[in-house]
Amino acid sequence: MPESTARRTIIDPMTDSTFFQFSQFIQTELGIKMPPTKKVMLQARLHKRLWKLGLDSFDAYYEYVFSPDGREHELPQMINVVTTNKTDFFREPNHFDFLVEHVLPKMIKRHGLEKRFTLWCAGSSSGEEPYSLAMVLHNYSEQVHGFKFFILATDISTKVLDKAKLGIYDEESAEPIPVIFRQKYLLRSKERDKGLVRVSPEIRSFVRFRRLNLIKSDFGLRETVDIIFCRNVIIYFNRETQEHVINKLYHHLSPGGYLFTGHSETLNGHSVPLKAVAHTVYQKEF
Ligand SMILES: C[S@@+](CC[C@H](N)C(=O)[O-])C[C@H]1O[C@@H](n2cnc3c(N)ncnc32)[C@H](O)[C@@H]1O
Structure with a gap:
């Protein structure tokens, strides 16, 4: 799916059942805890991807990301936004x-x-x-x-x-x-x-x-x-x-x-x- 340059569309909030599907995948495949308290954070992080792709719902995004094309092209992008990458030189020296x-x-x-x-x-x-x-x-x-x-x-x-x-x-x-x-x-x-x-x-x-x-x-x-x-x-x-x-x-x-x-x-x-x-x-x- 090509990335969109169109103006941002209004995106409906993620439903609990869609959150559950994403969280199941993230916990099982990446190991990262995703309890319901993280729903707002997950939505905010995935929003960027929906905008980029010009999608107007998290359901449509879920469907795309786990399609054969999405698994190849979008799943790595989803993982990039879902992970927390904070680091520093000489952290914990x-x-x-x-x-x-x-x-x-x-x-x-x-x-x-x-x-x-x-x-x-x-x-x-x-x-x-x-x-x-x-x-x-x-x-x-x-x-x-x-x-x-x-x-x-x-x-x-x-x-x-x-x-x-x-x-x-x-x-x-x-x-x-x-x-x-x-x-x-x-x-x-x-x-x-x-x-x-x-x-x-x-x-x-x-x-x-x-x-x-x-x-x-x-x-x-x-x-x-x-x-x-x-x-x-x-x-x-x-x-x-x-x-x-x-x-x-x-x-x-x-x-x-x-x-x-x-x-x-x-x-x-x-x-x-x-x-x-x-x-x-x-x-x-x-
Ligand atoms: C907070 S950073 C820590 C970086 C560095 N080790 C430090 O202490 O500064 C955590 C890193 O773990 C990676 N990570 C999370 N889940 C992972 C997994 N299942 N396999 C490999 N790396 C993972 C994230 O992408 C992220 O870059």
Whole structure:
């Protein structure tokens, strides 16, 4: 369906039964909780898509999005507006300190410097988190010669992945990056008044972005990883889905590997065989 340039049509409020159909899909296929209290928010987010397509009802949108053509062209757009992608460079900075001061020295002591350490940023949004990691790890590799790493960054939203691959950000959003890293790892736009910066090609080369739905049974990852950052993602899932996802992440961790979750996402009370080694940092047994 081509996107509409026509003037905005009046759209009737979403009925409870249509909301139920959308919420069922969002909870089952994306894992994201969608209780009736979220109806106003969901309507507001989907409105943009109805306007773009020139549709005048949520029923018509539902019918289109789950048609064969809609599944191919519109469903990714719907997922883009339904997901919450808030992120920052160096968000929850003590995780980065803990990584450098405790996790990496322990891992190097055990494995030596022969191997390349692999990290997975699951729910990486627009790239600020994996690029923060790449800056920290590159800087570390200058102090610990021979340290090698690679970062896989995944998200379900194609919109944030496209932004992440470009690696271009507002100067303002780069402020949390330590000054020394800004000088080393950011390029300023030639047109100064645009106020944009770009992550250096070297830092970008350490990160590979890929679309991946954490709810799907097969992640398609061939090898286990040493460290997983899955922060501020499972907070949007219900308890059962959280446990399901954490157990799957556990299976993708190498023995002795670490999982970092968001500061409000403790695994207390969840039945997962991971040991807490710091607040919201967990380790798999050897
Ligand atoms: C709030 S952002 C967190 C970004 C980053 N990890 C951080 O802490 O700043 C949550 C991200 O999880 C992604 N997400 C939500 N459900 C997902 C799913 N089922 N599979 C993969 N990613 C998902 C969203 O698209 C969003 O970009």
